[in-house]
Amino acid sequence: MLPKLRKRMRNSFLFVPFAGLLIGWLLATVVVQADSLIHDLDARWADVDLSDQWFLRTAADFGSAAKTAVAAVSSAMLTFIGVVFSITLVALQMAAGQFSPRVLRIYVESGVTKLTLGTFLCTFLYTLRVQKEYGSSTDGSDTVVPYLGASLAMGFLLLSLALFVVYVHSTIRLMRVTYVMDRVCGESLRLIRDSARPARGGDGGPGERGAEPGGTPVAHVWRPGVLQAVDVPRLVALAVREGLVLHLVPRIGDYLVPYTPLFRVAGGAAPSDADLQAALELGVERTTEQDLAFGIRQLADIASRALSPSVNDPTTAVQALDRIQVLLTAFAGQPLGRAYHRDARGAVRLVETLPSWPELLDLALTEVRDYGIGSAQITRRIAACLDDLERLAPPERREPVRRHRDLLEEAVHITAATPQRAAFALQPDRQGIG
Numbered sequence: 001m002l003p004k005l006r007k008r009m010r011n012s013f014l015f016v017p018f019a020g021l022l023i024g025w026l027l028a029t030v031v032v033q034a035d036s037l038i039h040d041l042d043a044r045w046a047d048v049d050l051s052d053q054w055f056l057r058t059a060a061d062f063g064s065a066a067k068t069a070v071a072a073v074s075s076a077m078l079t080f081i082g083v084v085f086s087i088t089l090v091a092l093q094m095a096a097g098q099f100s101p102r103v104l105r106i107y108v109e110s111g112v113t114k115l116t117l118g119t120f121l122c123t124f125l126y127t128l129r130v131q132k133e134y135g136s137s138t139d140g141s142d143t144v145v146p147y148l149g150a151s152l153a154m155g156f157l158l159l160s161l162a163l164f165v166v167y168v169h170s171t172i173r174l175m176r177v178t179y180v181m182d183r184v185c186g187e188s189l190r191l192i193r194d195s196a197r198p199a200r201g202g203d204g205g206p207g208e209r210g211a212e213p214g215g216t217p218v219a220h221v222w223r224p225g226v227l228q229a230v231d232v233p234r235l236v237a238l239a240v241r242e243g244l245v246l247h248l249v250p251r252i253g254d255y256l257v258p259y260t261p262l263f264r265v266a267g268g269a270a271p272s273d274a275d276l277q278a279a280l281e282l283g284v285e286r287t288t289e290q291d292l293a294f295g296i297r298q299l300a301d302i303a304s305r306a307l308s309p310s311v312n313d314p315t316t317a318v319q320a321l322d323r324i325q326v327l328l329t330a331f332a333g334q335p336l337g338r339a340y341h342r343d344a345r346g347a348v349r350l351v352e353t354l355p356s357w358p359e360l361l362d363l364a365l366t367e368v369r370d371y372g373i374g375s376a377q378i379t380r381r382i383a384a385c386l387d388d389l390e391r392l393a394p395p396e397r398r399e400p401v402r403r404h405r406d407l408l409e410e411a412v413h414i415t416a417a418t419p420q421r422a423a424f425a426l427q428p429d430r431q432g433i434g
Contacts, residue, residue: 010109011287020118024125031149032133038147066150067131073157074127080160081120084167088113091171095180098311100301102294103180105287110174116167123156177316181299185323187288188295192330195292215247215266219259221273225282226255229290232341232350234279239349244268247351253291256282292331293355296364299324307371307378314377317368318432321378324364325385331360332393357393358400365404373411376425377432382408384428 009015092107107113130149146153173179227250239246247264250256263276270276286294303320306313336357341350355363365382372378386408390401409426416422 011105013108013114016114016118017121020120020122021125024122025129027122027152028126028129028133028149031146031152032130034148035146066146070127070131070146070150070153073153074124074131077120077124077127077160080164081117081124084113084117084120084164087168087171088117091175094175098305099177099180100298100305102286102298102301103184105285106180106183107174110170112163112167112170116163119156119160119163123153123160126156127153177302178319181302181320181323184288184295184298185326188292188327189330191288191290191292191295192327192334195290215245215264216270217261218263218265218270218273218276220256220262221258222256222277222280223282224255224257225284226286227252227280228283228287229281230352231279231281232352235276236341236343236349238271238275238279240343242268242271244271245349245351248353251353251355253286253294253297293360293363296324296327296360299327300364300367303368304371307368307375314372314375314432317372317375317378318381321368321381321385322430324368325388328360328364328385328389329392331357332389332397336360357397358403361389361400361404369404369408369411373415376421379408379412379425380427380429381432383426384430387428 088107092104095104095107130146130153230248230252235246235248238244244265244267247266249261249264256262262280263270265271286297288294299320303317303324305311306316306320336354339352339354340348341352343349365385368378369382372382383405386401386405390398390405393401412422412425416425
């Protein structure tokens with residue numbers, strides 16, 4: 001329950017801003033009550049001679065200036081909120097148009113953006129309510145003097161200014177494609193490291209994904225959506241309780257439509273649909289939570305968009321290939337194909353389909369090669385990538401690498417005007433062209 005709640009909070013742009021509004025309202029309530037108590041205490045001192053009432057005159061002057069300052073902060077924060085909202089929309093539009101719609105989640109998940117907007121809303125509502133509660137009188141004689149209210153408003157103002165600078169810096173970084181690609185690559189590397197399991201099967205070809213063991217088929221009868229995550233411990237516990245072996249037919253990242261195969265159950269009667277569906281999390285798009293191939297998908301999309309005629313930026317595609325090679329190198333030594341999840345006694349209870357090595361290579365290189373075949377910068381970088389992968393991959397995984405080298409050479413010889421140009425385009429170069 002808690003992991004799902006944290007995920008929803010991370011993927012939602014509503015929680016932190018609404019929390020800021022709530023905090024601003026509560027703080028204003030507490031501060032107004034505290035200043036009212038101070039005002040009552042001042043009224044008791046009114047009959048006491050304290051240096052010719054110097055303290056009371058100073059308090060009146062402070063009250064007049066404080067109320068003016070609070071009113072100024074309240075109106076200024078509304079402008080700040082508009083600026084933050086406008087910058088966020090521009091960043092989202094740029095990300096969708098120049099990078100890929102798949103990377104919009106980075107902006108939605110940005111903690112700096114949510115914290116900045118939440119702080120601005122908190123400051124705006126706080127100062128607005130404080131201004132209303134203290135009244136419009138400025139002579140300081142018959143209204144509450146905002147000692148704490150004005151002080152806290154100035155504190156919120158300083159915090160908002162600091163967060164605004166941090167927000168602008170963070171947004172500018174998110175507009176840089178190299179930072180976005182590094183972010184995607186880093187997330188994928190963490191997922192590859194965290195998902196490494198000793199009990200996995202070997203690679204299989206493209207046909208392995210469709211192979212299904214015997215058993216009772218269970219169809220997907222829930223709402224359609226992308227399979228984002230699987231609660232493995234819950235499914236293993238369910239299989240142990242019922243004495244079953246479950247095979248998850250779709251792969252993480254597949255879009256599930258009603259009545260498509262979901263599980264195959266061996267060893268007994270299939271559990272209820274509610275028990276099986278409760279262990280699966282569906283959404284509207286793929287995520288990096290458990291989807292091993294999604295990082296490569298995002299980088300390949302960025303490279304493909306950079307190679308489109310409207311953009312024509314092969315250097316950005318080369319930078320995407322740099323990160324793609326990092327991920328392929330990390331996958332080269334990982335067990336792929338199938339994951340076998342066992343119970344405490346070592347018996348297999350859940351079989352999960354994973355992307356195979358040939359599938360990852362196809363995902364990483366096919367589209368980039370097809371769209372960039374006319375650019376020597378791209379072909380040379382792919383050739384260098386294939387050289388490194390063939391050297392680093394285990395012997396049983398080198399044949400798919402050689403297949404992609406043959407496809408690259410075939411495509412280059414078809415498009416190159418002369419053998420000399422083909423030889424130049426196939427020369428490995430990690431920078432593309434120097």
